Amino acid sequence: MAQKQACLVLFLQVEKSLSHFLGHRQSAMPIGLLALRHRAGSDLKTNGMVEAATLPIKMCCKAKGLKEYFVSNFPKKGFVMKENVLSQFGPLYHNYSLFGVHNEQLPxxxxxxxxxxxxxxxxxxxxxxxxxxxxxxxxxxxxxxxxxxxxxxxxxxxxxxxxxxxxxxxxxxxxxxxxxxxxxxxxxxxxxxxxxxxxxxxxxxxxxxxxxxxxxxxxxxxxxxxxxxxxxxxxxxxxxxxxxxxxxxxxxxxxxxxxxxxxxxxxxxxxxxxxxxxxxxxxxxxxxxxxxxxxxxxxxxxxxxx
Missing domain, CATH: 3.40.50.150 (Vaccinia Virus protein VP39)
Structure with a gap:
């Protein structure tokens, strides 16, 4: 359950980034962010291709959905929330949750x-x-x-x-x-x-x-x-x-x-x-x-x- 929740949090962060990145260019997408959201939560595959010039991620939807792309590539060994391996360093400049770690961040x-x-x-x-x-x-x-x-x-x-x-x-x-x-x-x-x-x-x-x-x-x-x-x-x-x-x-x-x-x-x-x-x-x-x-x-x- 923890892994599933972590993956969902990661996907929503990426989706938010994409929506800001695309701005007015969203209308040029063969598939919209809403479709990507549904695809990420199912096994649905399409033959659509999102061009690199339009998306920050050149992604073939036939191969994998957006969530699957990030789960398999970020981190490379799979996105699994793990113990805070950074606790020894105290509060840090950045939050490393994208690496599967809930570390303490500077206030x-x-x-x-x-x-x-x-x-x-x-x-x-x-x-x-x-x-x-x-x-x-x-x-x-x-x-x-x-x-x-x-x-x-x-x-x-x-x-x-x-x-x-x-x-x-x-x-x-x-x-x-x-x-x-x-x-x-x-x-x-x-x-x-x-x-x-x-x-x-x-x-x-x-x-x-x-x-x-x-x-x-x-x-x-x-x-x-x-x-x-x-x-x-x-x-x-x-x-x-x-x-x-x-x-x-x-x-x-x-x-x-x-x-x-x-x-x-x-x-x-x-x-x-x-x-x-x-x-x-x-x-x-x-x-x-x-x-x-x-x-x-x-x-x-x-x-x-x-």
């Missing part, structure tokens, strides 16, 4: 902001990995500003063959990254305590995920351009933006009220990205409910293909 902003970010980041990672699976035997993934390395671990579980996490450990979360991965049984993952300012020295990988750190640096555009250069196939971006200013020319460094970092508005960040003439497959915006200050409440997301 305050962490739970709410993780839920908001996952709505787009997990579908973006899934889409990039599955497109590469069509032609690549080996898929490498690197998470910049990785904190405890959560999304690097997620990428491994979703099919990346090797993953890297990079962080300068300024806030101390990075210190537990390799231990968490080991406790969860996530292999082929490596963590490097480095400053992202040194990104020019990093080895190129298939997918670069620059997540939650651009607003911490005074030169975000330079770091973003260098992230794109290190990515061989995909760049995934998430950053905090100000909701206090909507000018497309707004940029401030240091960030308002800080002695460090920087801030774009939603509009100015998008203008900066568009000026690069990159191939944007999808972009989105939402609010981080854990952040009460308007200068840190907005969050932008981009999936870029080279």
């Amino acid at each position: 305050g902003i962490f739970k709410l902001n993780q839920q908001a970010k996952e709505e787009f980041l997990i579908p973006y990672i899934t889409r990039a990995v599955n497109i590469l699976k069509e032609t690549n035997m080996l898929i490498s993934f690197m998470e910049l500003f990785c904190a405890d390395g959560y999304y690097a671990m997620v990428a491994r579980q979703l099919g990346a063959t090797i993953a890297y996490g990079v962080d300068n450990n300024r806030d101390g979360f990075f210190a537990k990254a390799s231990q968490i991965a080991s406790a969860l049984g996530v292999d082929n993952i490596h963590f490097f305590e480095k400053d992202v300012q040194d990104i020019g020295t990093f080895k190129p990988v298939d997918i670069v995920a620059n997540l939650g750190g651009l607003y911490h640096v005074s030169n975000p555009e330079q770091i973003l351009v260098e992230s794109y250069a290190v990515a061989k196939s995909f760049l995934i971006v998430q950053s905090v933006v100000s909701m206090e200013n909507n000018s497309e020319d707004y940029f401030e460094a240091p960030a308002p009220g800080w002695s460090w970092g920087s801030r774009y508005s939603r509009e100015s960040f998008h203008k900066m990205i568009l000026a690069k003439n990159w191939n944007i497959l999808d972009y989105n915006f939402n609010e981080l409910p854990g952040n009460i200050n308007k200068v840190s409440m907005g969050s932008v997301y981009y999936l870029i293909k080279k």
